[in-house]
Amino acid sequence: MDRLRFQSFASGSSGNCYYIGNASCGILIDAGIGVRTIRRNLRALGLDFQHIWGVFVTHDHADHIRAVGSLGEIHHVPVYTTRKIHEGINNSYCVTEKLNGSRRFIEKNETIEIAGFNITAFQVSHDATDSVGYTVEYQGKRFTFATDQGYVCEEASQHLRSAHYMVFEANYDESMLSTGPYPADLKRRIRSNTGHLSNNQTGEFLAENYQDHLEAVFLCHLSKENNHPDVAFTTVKSYLEKKNIRVGKDLKLIILERFAPTELYVFE
Secondary structure: OOOOEEEEEEOOOOOOEEEEEOOOOEEEEOOOOOHHHHHHHHHHOOOOHHHEEEEEOOOOOHHHHOOHHHHHHHOOOOEEEOHHHHHHHHOOOOOOOOOOOOEEEOOOOOEEEEOOEEEEEEEOOOOOOOOEEEEEEEOOEEEEEEOOOOOOOHHHHHHHHOOOEEEEEOOEOHHHHHHOOOOHHHHHHHHOOOOOOEHHHHHHHHHHHOOOOOOEEEEEOOOOOOOOHHHHHHHHHHHHHHOOOOEOOOEEEEEOOOOOOOOOEEOO
């Protein structure tokens, strides 16, 4: 059987979209960038929309759903998420093509099997209509996506601890947020338990919950104004190395770019 493949098309407050699958088919996690950009990135992989079994949406903020209406209703790609998130999508200002025939439902703690891929939704803490992460299991390997969360709840923690690979948020540097231009109420929202994870929170969680089977961590959703790739990498790495977890040897630590696709990762 073909090996598991992953590519990030974009990661950040301007748009999020990830491909996970094999050489011939797969799914998207979120679709917060333009349809033409998604199609261009898929074609670079030798794929197109007919090779996508579905878009699995984490929550209904614009940077995660901007293209789901077009993908679902024009290009006939099924859109999977919870009933509450579907309500939020169809009430969103940024979705001009309202979802109808393309709607599919997956609720928290439910697993859907598609062509050998098992996709499970789980609870995360974020200030959207509803919010979930996803674990994708294929050939005994588990890839967990936990993109926007104010803290790591127990359900999310269980999925992350079982993962061989993960996309995990490192949104902001605490000192950059404190001294940055955001108004005080927005800073409080970001720091809250329904906001985002800081580099320190991410590093501490990974260091405290590291498992020997974890092979790669992809740090996602870095803030343009309140973070920097080098700062995120160095901060998270320092927490891991305090626990004698060697970055580059015990696990790979990779920063996902905001606008550009990453290389294609093919896992053993």
